[in-house]
Amino acid sequence: MALRSPAEFKEGLQDGRVIYYKGKQIKDIVAHEDLGIGVEHVSLDYELAENPEHRDLYVWHDPDLNQPCSRYFKIPETTEDLLNRRRMIEESTRLADAVVLLIKEIGSDAIFALDLITNKVDSKFGTEYRNRLRAFLEQCKVNDFSLAVAQTDVKGNRSLLPSDQEHADYYVRIVEERADGIVVRGAKAHTTCAPYVDRIIVLPTRAFGENDGDYAVSFAVPVNAPGLKLIASPFGSPPISSFHHPVSSRHRMIDTLTVFDDVFIPNENVFLKGEWQYAGPLANTFVEYHRFTAVSYKPPLCDLFIGAAALLAHYNGIAKASHVRDKLTKLITYTETVRGLSLAAAHDCLKQDTGAVVPDITKTNLAKYHFANGYHQAVSWVQDIAGGLVVTGPDE
Amino acid sequence: MALRSPAEFKEGLQDGRVIYYKGKQIKDIVAHEDLGIGVEHVSLDYELAENPEHRDLYVWHDPDLNQPCSRYFKIPETTEDLLNRRRMIEESTRLADAVVLLIKEIGSDAIFALDLITNKVDSKFGTEYRNRLRAFLEQCKVNDFSLAVAQTDVKGNRSLLPSDQEHADYYVRIVEERADGIVVRGAKAHTTCAPYVDRIIVLPTRAFGENDGDYAVSFAVPVNAPGLKLIASPFGSPPISSFHHPVSSRHRMIDTLTVFDDVFIPNENVFLKGEWQYAGPLANTFVEYHRFTAVSYKPPLCDLFIGAAALLAHYNGIAKASHVRDKLTKLITYTETVRGLSLAAAHDCLKQDTGAVVPDITKTNLAKYHFANGYHQAVSWVQDIAGGLVVTGPDE
Amino acid sequence: MALRSPAEFKEGLQDGRVIYYKGKQIKDIVAHEDLGIGVEHVSLDYELAENPEHRDLYVWHDPDLNQPCSRYFKIPETTEDLLNRRRMIEESTRLADAVVLLIKEIGSDAIFALDLITNKVDSKFGTEYRNRLRAFLEQCKVNDFSLAVAQTDVKGNRSLLPSDQEHADYYVRIVEERADGIVVRGAKAHTTCAPYVDRIIVLPTRAFGENDGDYAVSFAVPVNAPGLKLIASPFGSPPISSFHHPVSSRHRMIDTLTVFDDVFIPNENVFLKGEWQYAGPLANTFVEYHRFTAVSYKPPLCDLFIGAAALLAHYNGIAKASHVRDKLTKLITYTETVRGLSLAAAHDCLKQDTGAVVPDITKTNLAKYHFANGYHQAVSWVQDIAGGLVVTGPDE
Amino acid sequence: MALRSPAEFKEGLQDGRVIYYKGKQIKDIVAHEDLGIGVEHVSLDYELAENPEHRDLYVWHDPDLNQPCSRYFKIPETTEDLLNRRRMIEESTRLADAVVLLIKEIGSDAIFALDLITNKVDSKFGTEYRNRLRAFLEQCKVNDFSLAVAQTDVKGNRSLLPSDQEHADYYVRIVEERADGIVVRGAKAHTTCAPYVDRIIVLPTRAFGENDGDYAVSFAVPVNAPGLKLIASPFGSPPISSFHHPVSSRHRMIDTLTVFDDVFIPNENVFLKGEWQYAGPLANTFVEYHRFTAVSYKPPLCDLFIGAAALLAHYNGIAKASHVRDKLTKLITYTETVRGLSLAAAHDCLKQDTGAVVPDITKTNLAKYHFANGYHQAVSWVQDIAGGLVVTGPDE
Ligand SMILES: Cc1cc2nc3c(=O)[nH]c(=O)nc-3n(C[C@H](O)[C@H](O)[C@H](O)COP(=O)(O)OP(=O)(O)OC[C@H]3O[C@@H](n4cnc5c(N)ncnc54)[C@H](O)[C@@H]3O)c2cc1C
Ligand SMILES: Cc1cc2nc3c(=O)[nH]c(=O)nc-3n(C[C@H](O)[C@H](O)[C@H](O)COP(=O)(O)OP(=O)(O)OC[C@H]3O[C@@H](n4cnc5c(N)ncnc54)[C@H](O)[C@@H]3O)c2cc1C
Ligand SMILES: Cc1cc2nc3c(=O)[nH]c(=O)nc-3n(C[C@H](O)[C@H](O)[C@H](O)COP(=O)(O)OP(=O)(O)OC[C@H]3O[C@@H](n4cnc5c(N)ncnc54)[C@H](O)[C@@H]3O)c2cc1C
Ligand SMILES: Cc1cc2nc3c(=O)[nH]c(=O)nc-3n(C[C@H](O)[C@H](O)[C@H](O)COP(=O)(O)OP(=O)(O)OC[C@H]3O[C@@H](n4cnc5c(N)ncnc54)[C@H](O)[C@@H]3O)c2cc1C
Structure with a gap:
C-alpha cells in the first residue's frame, strides 16, 4: 500500500476506538460536527501526497522497501533531509492557515529518538x-x-519523582x-x-531515579486497544462563527487526556521496559527532534501575524504611520x-553513530526560545494595530 | 429618591429600548440568558450603596441637595476625593472578581470633563x-x-478628519x-x-478642524430615545461552563455598536454644538479623568494574576522554585x-479654575502605560506557571 | 555654631587623616589636583545653607537646640519631612550637574535607621x-x-556568613x-x-547568625582616628579634559577601601556591640531610608539624559524624526x-513607634528597580541619538 | 611579494603621513607610546599569515597570480568562502582579546561592494x-x-542632502x-x-539626489597623499593601568577625522565619479558585506562576557545562585x-551576476540587530555579577 488516500485514512479511524467528549461517548469521530473539523484538517497530509504540485516533497521512494512512502x-541523515522536513512541515502548516497537522511530524520525531536510544540501550x-x-x-511506512x-x-507534584508521589498513577x-x-x-x-x-507512541516524560523502573516504559499502541480511553478537551470549541473565527472554525487540533486502564502491550511494540537510566536521554532526544519540528511550523503563524497586521493597517488607513512600520519591522x-x-x-546538525543527524541543539533551542519569549509581545503588536473592533464588533 | 435598589435599577431598564444581539431583537435584557449576566454583574453597584459595610464609601451626602447620593x-475637589474614587472603583472591581462595573465610573468621568470644558466654551x-x-x-444624582x-x-480612515472621509457618517x-x-x-x-x-453621554472622539463643525457635538440621551439602536457584540459569549470560565460566566461587560438613526436631542441635553475648537480639549479632558478610572480598576486584575499564579504554583508543587519566585516578584x-x-x-492632582482637580496627567498616563505595556508579559508569566492543562484539560 | 561655611568645612579636613591614592599618601586632600575635585564638589552642601535662595529649604530651626541647623x-516624622528631603537631595544634585553630594544624605539615613533600631535593641x-x-x-547638628x-x-565568599569565611577579616x-x-x-x-x-558611621552589611556576634557592630568614628586608613579608588581619574568630560572634570565622588587597623572606638560612639539578631534589621532599615535617598538623586541624572538627547537631536537635525520622538518619550x-x-x-510612608516615618518600602524599591532595570537601556537611547562622534571625535 | 611580515608592515608606515593627536603632530606612529598600541595590535594580522597553526586559514593561493596572498x-563565491571569512575574523579577534583588527576586513568589504557596483555602473x-x-x-594582493x-x-544636518546643507563641505x-x-x-x-x-578607500555614505553629483565619489588613496591629514581621536586614551584595563592597555582601535584638503586622486584610483544614482547602491552593498564582517567579530566579545561573568561568579562564591545561572544563560x-x-x-547567501555571493541580507541584519539591541543589557548582567568593586577598587 504505502500511501493512503484521505478517504482510506478516515476509514481507518472507524475501528471501535473509545472517545469521550463533553461527558458523552463519540460514535463517529469523522462525522462529529465539532471534532470532525480536526479530522478534516489533518487529512490534508494525505491530500498533499496525492497532489502533483506537492508530491515530490511529501513522497519519498524508500530504497529498502522499494516503494514510495x-x-x-x-530518518534524517543529512542537512538536506532536515531541510526537507522543515519544508514539508512549514508548507503544510501554511496551507492549513498556520495550524500544524502533526499526525506524522511528532510521531516520526519519536521514532528518530527511539532509533538512537534503543541502539544505546x-x-x-x-x-x-x-x-x-x-x-x-x-x-x-507500509500502512x-x-x-x-x-x-x-x-x-x-512537579518537584517529586514518580515513586515519591502521593499516588502511584x-x-x-x-x-x-x-x-x-x-x-x-x-x-x-x-x-x-x-x-x-x-497509533500512539508512548515515551517517558523525564529522567527518572532507580526506584522509578516501572515508569521507564516506551511503546506503540493502536488507538482501539482494549482499555485505552481518550477524553477529548473542549477548549476552543465551538468557535461561534466562521465570520469571527475564520481559522479555528476550519482548522483545529484536538488534545486528549489519554487513559491507560490496564492496557496490554505485546512485546513487539515495547521499546523500553525498566531501563530507567535511559528514560531521560530518550525524553531529551525526542525533544531535540521535536523542537526542530516546532520551530519549523511556527514561522507560518508568524507570517500570518505580519500579513494580518499589514492588512489591518491598510484597513485603518495607517499603513504609513511610523509606529505601524515599527511594529511591522519588529514582527x-x-x-x-x-x-x-x-x-x-x-545546517549545523550533528552526525550520530547510527548515521542519523540531530539538528544543532543550541540553535534549535534558541529558535524555540525566541518564538516563545516573543510570542505575547508579537500578539500585542497585531492587536495594537487592529484597534478595539476585534473584541467588540457586532455579529455577521 | 437619590438612591435606588438593584431591583429598581433593573425595573428602569424595561423602557422599550431597542437592542439587537446575534441578529435578533432582545425583548427583556434582564431575563436574557446571556446578556442578563451583564445586568446582574453591574447591579452590584446598587447593592454596595445599600450594604452597611460599604455604604460609607459609596454614598455621599450632597450638601446642595441635602440628601444621600x-x-x-x-466632582473631585481634593486629593481625598480622588483617593475615594480610586477606592470605590478598586473595591467594587475586586468584589466582582476583577471585572469593573463601569455604569457610573465612566459616566462621571464624562461629567467632570464636561463641567470643565463647558465652563470654557x-x-x-x-x-x-x-x-x-x-x-x-x-x-x-436624584434618579x-x-x-x-x-x-x-x-x-x-484613521488618517483623515471626519469631513475628509469617504462617507459623511x-x-x-x-x-x-x-x-x-x-x-x-x-x-x-x-x-x-x-x-x-x-442614559448615554456622547462625546467627540478627537480634535477636529474648522470644517468638522457638525461633528463637534456632545449630549446626553435616554437609551430608549426613538431612533437609537444598540447592536450588542457576541464576543466572549457564551462561555462554555462555569467550571472552565469561573469569572466570565458570572461577570461580563457587554459592548455595543450604538446607532443614531436620526435621533432627536432636546436642547437641554446638548452640551456642545459646533464649537469644533473644543472637541479636542473635551475629548482629552474626558480621557484624563477616564484614564485615572482605568488605572484604578486594573490593579485588582493584576492582583488576581498574582494570586492565580501563586495558587497554580502551589498546585504544581513548585512554589519554591527560583523561576517561580522570580515570576511572582515580577507580577x-x-x-x-x-x-x-x-x-x-x-496626590499630585492639579487644581482647576472651577475648583475641581484633575489627576496628574503624566503620572496617570504612566500608570496606564505600564499596565498596557506589561500586560501580555504578565499573562505569559501566569500561563508559564500554569502549564498546558489550562488549554487541554477535559471537561468538568 | 550649627552651620559652617564651605571654608570652615575644608579647614576641618586638615586633621592628620591618612589617605593613600595611586600608591602614595596624600598630604592635603583639599589642594590635591585630582581628589580636590571631590572636596570642591561636596562643599556645595555648605554653600546652599548660606545661599538666600536655598537657605529655607536646607536650613531647619531645631526646636530643641533652638538654633538653625x-x-x-x-528625623522625618511626616510626609512633608520626606518630601523636603527629596527636594533637598534632588535640587542639590541638579545644581551639581546630576552628581549627588552625599556628605549628609547617607549619613542621616544611617542615623534614622539607628534611631529606630537602637530603640528596639x-x-x-x-x-x-x-x-x-x-x-x-x-x-x-551643632558641628x-x-x-x-x-x-x-x-x-x-558571598554564600558564607562571616564566621564561615576562610579569613576572619x-x-x-x-x-x-x-x-x-x-x-x-x-x-x-x-x-x-x-x-x-x-565622621564615618559604620553599619553591619547583612543579617548574621549567632556565631557572628563579633561582626555585629555599629559605631561612629572621626576620620583621623589612629589606625584608620583610607585607600582611594583611581576610577574615573583623571578625566582627560573638561571639553570631553564637562561633568566629571568638575564633579566627582571618591570611594575608598576603608581599613580599620585595630581602631579604638570609645563606648559613647558604639551603637551595636554583639547583638547579632539586630544586624539584619539595622542593615535593612538603613537601606530602606537610603534607597529613598537614591531614588531622590537619580531623577536629575535622568533629566540630564533627556536634555542631552534632545540637544543632540537638535544638533543632528533630527528632532522631528519619529524614532527620536519615540526615544525621548521613553526617556x-x-x-x-x-x-x-x-x-x-x-505619600504612603509608614509611621513607627518612635514617631518617625519610613518611606513606603514597596514603592521605594520599585522606584529603585525601575531606575536600575532601565538604566542601560536609557543610556543606549542617548547614545543612539548622539551617533558615533562621542567616541571618535578629535580633541578640543 | 604577496605576503609581508609584521616588521615590513610597520616599515611601510614610515612614509611621511600627516597625523595629529591631542593637538600635536605625530612623528613616528609605530613608536608612539599611545597610538603605537594600535599598530602593535593590528600587526597580529601579519603574524597569523606566518604562523604555521593559522597559515592555512589566513593565506590563500591565488590561481590568477599563482602566488599565496x-x-x-x-572575492567570496560560495558559502564556504563566507564561512572562511567568518572564521578568520572571529579567530583573529579572539586572539586579540575580542578587539577586532580591521586592517583588511573592512577594506575587502569595500572591494567586494565596488566589484559588484562598478560592474553595474x-x-x-x-x-x-x-x-x-x-x-x-x-x-x-601583491603588496x-x-x-x-x-x-x-x-x-x-542629517535631514538634508549634501547639496542642501549650510556648508558645501x-x-x-x-x-x-x-x-x-x-x-x-x-x-x-x-x-x-x-x-x-x-591605503584608504573612500565610499559615499548614503543615497544622493541628482544635485549631489559632486558628492558621488569613490576612490582609493595612499595615506601619505599630499593634502591628506588625519586627526586621531583621544578617546580611550590613556588607560590608566594594565591592571585595571587588561584589554584596552594592549589592544586598541584608533579612529580619525580624515581631512581631504584638496587631495589629488589619479584616474586609475577613481571608482565612481558623479554617477549619483549608484551612490546609494554602493553604500548599501558595502554595508551588506560589512555587516557580515561585524557579526563575525562580535561573538568573541560576547564570549568574553560569558567567561568574565562565569569567573566573577566563581570569585564571588555565587556560581550556583539561580540568578547567576539565569544571567549566564541569557548571555x-x-x-x-x-x-x-x-x-x-x-548558508543562505545570494549569488550575483558576477559570480560573487552576498550574505543573506535579512539574516545579517538580524544578527546585527540582536547584537546591538541586546548589548547594553548584556553588559548589565556582567556588571551585576561583578558587584561594585570594578568601579571602586583601589589601585594595583
Ligand atoms: C472592551 C472595550 C470597551 C470599550 N468601551 C468604550 C466605551 O464605553 N466608550 C467608548 O467611547 N469607547 C470604548 N472603547 C473604545 C476605545 O476607547 C477604543 O478602542 C480606543 O480608543 C481605540 O480606538 P479604536 O478601537 O477605534 O482603534 P483605532 O484608534 O482605530 O486604533 C487602531 C490602530 O490605529 C492607530 N491609529 C489611529 N489613528 C491614527 C493616526 N491618526 N495616526 C497613526 N495611527 C493611528 C492606533 O495607534 C492603532 O494602532 C472600548 C474599547 C474596548 C476594546
Ligand atoms: C496544545 C498543547 C499540545 C500538546 N501536545 C502534546 C502531545 O501531543 N504529546 C505530549 O506528550 N504532550 C503534549 N503537550 C504537553 C506539553 O509538552 C507540556 O504542556 C509541556 O511539556 C509542559 O508540561 P505541563 O503542561 O505538564 O506543565 P508543567 O511541566 O507542569 O509546567 C508547569 C510549571 O511548572 C514548572 N515546573 C515543572 N517541573 C518543575 C520542576 N521540577 N522544578 C521547577 N519548576 C518546574 C514549569 O516550569 C512551569 O512553570 C501539549 C501541550 C499543549 C499545551
Ligand atoms: C568606533 C567607531 C568606528 C567607526 N569606524 C568607521 C570606519 O572605519 N569607517 C567609516 O566610514 N565609518 C566608521 N564609523 C562610523 C559609523 O559607520 C557611523 O557612526 C554610523 O554610520 C552612524 O553615523 P553617525 O555617527 O554619523 O551618526 P548619525 O548617522 O548622524 O546618527 C545619529 C542619529 O541620527 C539619526 N539619523 C541620521 N540620519 C537620519 C535621518 N535622515 N532621519 C532620521 N534620523 C536620522 C540616527 O538614527 C541616530 O539616531 C565608525 C563609528 C564608530 C563609533
Ligand atoms: C559607586 C559606589 C558607591 C558606593 N558607596 C558606598 C558607600 O558609601 N558605603 C557603603 O557601605 N557601600 C557603598 N557601596 C557599596 C554598595 O552598597 C555595594 O556595591 C552593593 O551593596 C553591592 O555589594 P558588592 O559590590 O559587594 O557586590 P556583591 O553584593 O558581592 O554582589 C555581586 C554579585 O553577587 C550576588 N550575590 C551577593 N550575595 C549573594 C548571595 N548570598 N546569593 C546569591 N547571590 C549573591 C549579587 O546579586 C551580585 O550579582 C558603593 C558602591 C558603588 C558601586
Missing part, C-alpha cells in the same frame, strides 16, 4: 529494542500510519509483566491528535529570527 | 452649556442614574438643527454597558507600579 | 544605645558634620573589648566621600516612573 | 571602473596592503576635474585604523543568537 518516515543491556522499532517503522505521541504525564507505569507483553496503567495529559490517528524581526535559527540548526 | 457623582461663546450640564448632573459613554466613532454628526433641539446621525463603536444603563512589580503611580497621580 | 539632620537588652545615638546626632557611611564589607569585627570601648579590625569596601567628611517615561514612585513612597 | 582578498554608463578596481585589488575605509561623512566632494584625475575636498569622520594602514542566548544568525546568513 511518506517522506516523514525518512541494546548495546548496554543486550536487548533487542531497535529491531522492534525498525519493524514498527516499516509498518508505519502510511498517522501517529500521536503521548509523552507528558499528569505528574502531580501520576505517571504511566507497568503494572504487570507477562511472557508476551506488559500491562500499563495511568494517564498521559494533552495528547494532540490522539482521536484520529492510527518581521521576530519571524525571521525564528526561521533563521531553525535553518542554522539544520 | 452616589459618591461617584461628587461658555466664557468664550456666551453659551449656557454648563447650566445644562449641572441640571443633568442633578438628575443623575441614581447609571450611565454609558459613547465617545469612539467608527472612524473609517463615519463620525456621529448633527444633521438637523431645530428650535428645540438637534437631530443626530451616525454610529459610535464599542459602547460599554449601553444595553443596561439609563508584583508590575501590579504595584501601576497602583503606585495611580496613587501618585491622585 | 542642616535640615538633613531632622535597648528595650530588648536594656542597653543605652539610643541615648548615645541621640548625643551623636546632637554633635552632628554641622559631614558624614560617610561604611556598611559594605569586602565579604569574600572579610567583615569588620570587634577584636578587643575594653572598659571604655572596643577595638575593631577589618576593611569596608567602596566608602563614598570618606576622604573628605568629618521621559523612564524618568517620571522613578520620580513618581519615589513621590508615592513619601 | 591574504585570504581576505578572495560600467554597463550603464560605458565606464571602465571595474578594470581599475580589479587592478587595485591586484595591488592589494599585502592594509586598508581603511572612509565612508561616513561629517554630514551636518559637510560631505566629501570633487572640487576639480583634471585630465589625469580629480581633486577632492572635505572630511570623513571616525575612520578606523587610518593612521596605520597603507549565552545572546551570543549564540548572533553567531547562529551570522552562520545562517553565510
Whole structure:
C-alpha cells in the first residue's frame, strides 16, 4: 500500500476506538460536527501526497522497501533531509492557515529518538529494542500510519519523582509483566491528535531515579486497544462563527487526556521496559527532534501575524504611520529570527553513530526560545494595530 | 429618591429600548440568558450603596441637595476625593472578581470633563452649556442614574478628519438643527454597558478642524430615545461552563455598536454644538479623568494574576522554585507600579479654575502605560506557571 | 555654631587623616589636583545653607537646640519631612550637574535607621544605645558634620556568613573589648566621600547568625582616628579634559577601601556591640531610608539624559524624526516612573513607634528597580541619538 | 611579494603621513607610546599569515597570480568562502582579546561592494571602473596592503542632502576635474585604523539626489597623499593601568577625522565619479558585506562576557545562585543568537551576476540587530555579577 488516500485514512479511524467528549461517548469521530473539523484538517497530509504540485516533497521512494512512502518516515541523515522536513512541515502548516497537522511530524520525531536510544540501550543491556522499532517503522511506512505521541504525564507534584508521589498513577507505569507483553496503567495529559490517528507512541516524560523502573516504559499502541480511553478537551470549541473565527472554525487540533486502564502491550511494540537510566536521554532526544519540528511550523503563524497586521493597517488607513512600520519591522524581526535559527540548526546538525543527524541543539533551542519569549509581545503588536473592533464588533 | 435598589435599577431598564444581539431583537435584557449576566454583574453597584459595610464609601451626602447620593457623582475637589474614587472603583472591581462595573465610573468621568470644558466654551461663546450640564448632573444624582459613554466613532480612515472621509457618517454628526433641539446621525463603536444603563453621554472622539463643525457635538440621551439602536457584540459569549470560565460566566461587560438613526436631542441635553475648537480639549479632558478610572480598576486584575499564579504554583508543587519566585516578584512589580503611580497621580492632582482637580496627567498616563505595556508579559508569566492543562484539560 | 561655611568645612579636613591614592599618601586632600575635585564638589552642601535662595529649604530651626541647623539632620516624622528631603537631595544634585553630594544624605539615613533600631535593641537588652545615638546626632547638628557611611564589607565568599569565611577579616569585627570601648579590625569596601567628611558611621552589611556576634557592630568614628586608613579608588581619574568630560572634570565622588587597623572606638560612639539578631534589621532599615535617598538623586541624572538627547537631536537635525520622538518619550517615561514612585513612597510612608516615618518600602524599591532595570537601556537611547562622534571625535 | 611580515608592515608606515593627536603632530606612529598600541595590535594580522597553526586559514593561493596572498582578498563565491571569512575574523579577534583588527576586513568589504557596483555602473554608463578596481585589488594582493575605509561623512544636518546643507563641505566632494584625475575636498569622520594602514578607500555614505553629483565619489588613496591629514581621536586614551584595563592597555582601535584638503586622486584610483544614482547602491552593498564582517567579530566579545561573568561568579562564591545561572544563560542566548544568525546568513547567501555571493541580507541584519539591541543589557548582567568593586577598587 504505502500511501493512503484521505478517504482510506478516515476509514481507518472507524475501528471501535473509545472517545469521550463533553461527558458523552463519540460514535463517529469523522462525522462529529465539532471534532470532525480536526479530522478534516489533518487529512490534508494525505491530500498533499496525492497532489502533483506537492508530491515530490511529501513522497519519498524508500530504497529498502522499494516503494514510495511518506517522506516523514525518512530518518534524517543529512542537512538536506532536515531541510526537507522543515519544508514539508512549514508548507503544510501554511496551507492549513498556520495550524500544524502533526499526525506524522511528532510521531516520526519519536521514532528518530527511539532509533538512537534503543541502539544505546541494546548495546548496554543486550536487548533487542531497535529491531522492534525498525519493524514498527516499516509498518508505519507500509500502512502510511498517522501517529500521536503521548509523552507528558499528569505528574502531580512537579518537584517529586514518580515513586515519591502521593499516588502511584501520576505517571504511566507497568503494572504487570507477562511472557508476551506488559500491562500499563495511568494517564498521559494533552495528547494532540490522539482521536484520529492510527497509533500512539508512548515515551517517558523525564529522567527518572532507580526506584522509578516501572515508569521507564516506551511503546506503540493502536488507538482501539482494549482499555485505552481518550477524553477529548473542549477548549476552543465551538468557535461561534466562521465570520469571527475564520481559522479555528476550519482548522483545529484536538488534545486528549489519554487513559491507560490496564492496557496490554505485546512485546513487539515495547521499546523500553525498566531501563530507567535511559528514560531521560530518550525524553531529551525526542525533544531535540521535536523542537526542530516546532520551530519549523511556527514561522507560518508568524507570517500570518505580519500579513494580518499589514492588512489591518491598510484597513485603518495607517499603513504609513511610523509606529505601524515599527511594529511591522519588529514582527518581521521576530519571524525571521525564528526561521533563521531553525535553518542554522539544520545546517549545523550533528552526525550520530547510527548515521542519523540531530539538528544543532543550541540553535534549535534558541529558535524555540525566541518564538516563545516573543510570542505575547508579537500578539500585542497585531492587536495594537487592529484597534478595539476585534473584541467588540457586532455579529455577521 | 437619590438612591435606588438593584431591583429598581433593573425595573428602569424595561423602557422599550431597542437592542439587537446575534441578529435578533432582545425583548427583556434582564431575563436574557446571556446578556442578563451583564445586568446582574453591574447591579452590584446598587447593592454596595445599600450594604452597611460599604455604604460609607459609596454614598455621599450632597450638601446642595441635602440628601444621600452616589459618591461617584461628587466632582473631585481634593486629593481625598480622588483617593475615594480610586477606592470605590478598586473595591467594587475586586468584589466582582476583577471585572469593573463601569455604569457610573465612566459616566462621571464624562461629567467632570464636561463641567470643565463647558465652563470654557461658555466664557468664550456666551453659551449656557454648563447650566445644562449641572441640571443633568442633578438628575443623575436624584434618579441614581447609571450611565454609558459613547465617545469612539467608527472612524473609517484613521488618517483623515471626519469631513475628509469617504462617507459623511463615519463620525456621529448633527444633521438637523431645530428650535428645540438637534437631530443626530451616525454610529459610535464599542459602547460599554449601553444595553443596561439609563442614559448615554456622547462625546467627540478627537480634535477636529474648522470644517468638522457638525461633528463637534456632545449630549446626553435616554437609551430608549426613538431612533437609537444598540447592536450588542457576541464576543466572549457564551462561555462554555462555569467550571472552565469561573469569572466570565458570572461577570461580563457587554459592548455595543450604538446607532443614531436620526435621533432627536432636546436642547437641554446638548452640551456642545459646533464649537469644533473644543472637541479636542473635551475629548482629552474626558480621557484624563477616564484614564485615572482605568488605572484604578486594573490593579485588582493584576492582583488576581498574582494570586492565580501563586495558587497554580502551589498546585504544581513548585512554589519554591527560583523561576517561580522570580515570576511572582515580577507580577508584583508590575501590579504595584501601576497602583503606585495611580496613587501618585491622585496626590499630585492639579487644581482647576472651577475648583475641581484633575489627576496628574503624566503620572496617570504612566500608570496606564505600564499596565498596557506589561500586560501580555504578565499573562505569559501566569500561563508559564500554569502549564498546558489550562488549554487541554477535559471537561468538568 | 550649627552651620559652617564651605571654608570652615575644608579647614576641618586638615586633621592628620591618612589617605593613600595611586600608591602614595596624600598630604592635603583639599589642594590635591585630582581628589580636590571631590572636596570642591561636596562643599556645595555648605554653600546652599548660606545661599538666600536655598537657605529655607536646607536650613531647619531645631526646636530643641533652638538654633538653625542642616535640615538633613531632622528625623522625618511626616510626609512633608520626606518630601523636603527629596527636594533637598534632588535640587542639590541638579545644581551639581546630576552628581549627588552625599556628605549628609547617607549619613542621616544611617542615623534614622539607628534611631529606630537602637530603640528596639535597648528595650530588648536594656542597653543605652539610643541615648548615645541621640548625643551623636546632637554633635552632628551643632558641628554641622559631614558624614560617610561604611556598611559594605569586602565579604569574600558571598554564600558564607562571616564566621564561615576562610579569613576572619572579610567583615569588620570587634577584636578587643575594653572598659571604655572596643577595638575593631577589618576593611569596608567602596566608602563614598570618606576622604573628605568629618565622621564615618559604620553599619553591619547583612543579617548574621549567632556565631557572628563579633561582626555585629555599629559605631561612629572621626576620620583621623589612629589606625584608620583610607585607600582611594583611581576610577574615573583623571578625566582627560573638561571639553570631553564637562561633568566629571568638575564633579566627582571618591570611594575608598576603608581599613580599620585595630581602631579604638570609645563606648559613647558604639551603637551595636554583639547583638547579632539586630544586624539584619539595622542593615535593612538603613537601606530602606537610603534607597529613598537614591531614588531622590537619580531623577536629575535622568533629566540630564533627556536634555542631552534632545540637544543632540537638535544638533543632528533630527528632532522631528519619529524614532527620536519615540526615544525621548521613553526617556521621559523612564524618568517620571522613578520620580513618581519615589513621590508615592513619601505619600504612603509608614509611621513607627518612635514617631518617625519610613518611606513606603514597596514603592521605594520599585522606584529603585525601575531606575536600575532601565538604566542601560536609557543610556543606549542617548547614545543612539548622539551617533558615533562621542567616541571618535578629535580633541578640543 | 604577496605576503609581508609584521616588521615590513610597520616599515611601510614610515612614509611621511600627516597625523595629529591631542593637538600635536605625530612623528613616528609605530613608536608612539599611545597610538603605537594600535599598530602593535593590528600587526597580529601579519603574524597569523606566518604562523604555521593559522597559515592555512589566513593565506590563500591565488590561481590568477599563482602566488599565496591574504585570504581576505578572495572575492567570496560560495558559502564556504563566507564561512572562511567568518572564521578568520572571529579567530583573529579572539586572539586579540575580542578587539577586532580591521586592517583588511573592512577594506575587502569595500572591494567586494565596488566589484559588484562598478560592474553595474560600467554597463550603464560605458565606464571602465571595474578594470581599475580589479587592478587595485591586484595591488592589494601583491603588496599585502592594509586598508581603511572612509565612508561616513561629517554630514551636518542629517535631514538634508549634501547639496542642501549650510556648508558645501559637510560631505566629501570633487572640487576639480583634471585630465589625469580629480581633486577632492572635505572630511570623513571616525575612520578606523587610518593612521596605520597603507591605503584608504573612500565610499559615499548614503543615497544622493541628482544635485549631489559632486558628492558621488569613490576612490582609493595612499595615506601619505599630499593634502591628506588625519586627526586621531583621544578617546580611550590613556588607560590608566594594565591592571585595571587588561584589554584596552594592549589592544586598541584608533579612529580619525580624515581631512581631504584638496587631495589629488589619479584616474586609475577613481571608482565612481558623479554617477549619483549608484551612490546609494554602493553604500548599501558595502554595508551588506560589512555587516557580515561585524557579526563575525562580535561573538568573541560576547564570549568574553560569558567567561568574565562565569569567573566573577566563581570569585564571588555565587556560581550556583539561580540568578547567576539565569544571567549566564541569557548571555549565552545572546551570543549564540548572533553567531547562529551570522552562520545562517553565510548558508543562505545570494549569488550575483558576477559570480560573487552576498550574505543573506535579512539574516545579517538580524544578527546585527540582536547584537546591538541586546548589548547594553548584556553588559548589565556582567556588571551585576561583578558587584561594585570594578568601579571602586583601589589601585594595583
Ligand atoms: C496544545 C498543547 C499540545 C500538546 N501536545 C502534546 C502531545 O501531543 N504529546 C505530549 O506528550 N504532550 C503534549 N503537550 C504537553 C506539553 O509538552 C507540556 O504542556 C509541556 O511539556 C509542559 O508540561 P505541563 O503542561 O505538564 O506543565 P508543567 O511541566 O507542569 O509546567 C508547569 C510549571 O511548572 C514548572 N515546573 C515543572 N517541573 C518543575 C520542576 N521540577 N522544578 C521547577 N519548576 C518546574 C514549569 O516550569 C512551569 O512553570 C501539549 C501541550 C499543549 C499545551
Ligand atoms: C472592551 C472595550 C470597551 C470599550 N468601551 C468604550 C466605551 O464605553 N466608550 C467608548 O467611547 N469607547 C470604548 N472603547 C473604545 C476605545 O476607547 C477604543 O478602542 C480606543 O480608543 C481605540 O480606538 P479604536 O478601537 O477605534 O482603534 P483605532 O484608534 O482605530 O486604533 C487602531 C490602530 O490605529 C492607530 N491609529 C489611529 N489613528 C491614527 C493616526 N491618526 N495616526 C497613526 N495611527 C493611528 C492606533 O495607534 C492603532 O494602532 C472600548 C474599547 C474596548 C476594546
Ligand atoms: C559607586 C559606589 C558607591 C558606593 N558607596 C558606598 C558607600 O558609601 N558605603 C557603603 O557601605 N557601600 C557603598 N557601596 C557599596 C554598595 O552598597 C555595594 O556595591 C552593593 O551593596 C553591592 O555589594 P558588592 O559590590 O559587594 O557586590 P556583591 O553584593 O558581592 O554582589 C555581586 C554579585 O553577587 C550576588 N550575590 C551577593 N550575595 C549573594 C548571595 N548570598 N546569593 C546569591 N547571590 C549573591 C549579587 O546579586 C551580585 O550579582 C558603593 C558602591 C558603588 C558601586
Ligand atoms: C568606533 C567607531 C568606528 C567607526 N569606524 C568607521 C570606519 O572605519 N569607517 C567609516 O566610514 N565609518 C566608521 N564609523 C562610523 C559609523 O559607520 C557611523 O557612526 C554610523 O554610520 C552612524 O553615523 P553617525 O555617527 O554619523 O551618526 P548619525 O548617522 O548622524 O546618527 C545619529 C542619529 O541620527 C539619526 N539619523 C541620521 N540620519 C537620519 C535621518 N535622515 N532621519 C532620521 N534620523 C536620522 C540616527 O538614527 C541616530 O539616531 C565608525 C563609528 C564608530 C563609533
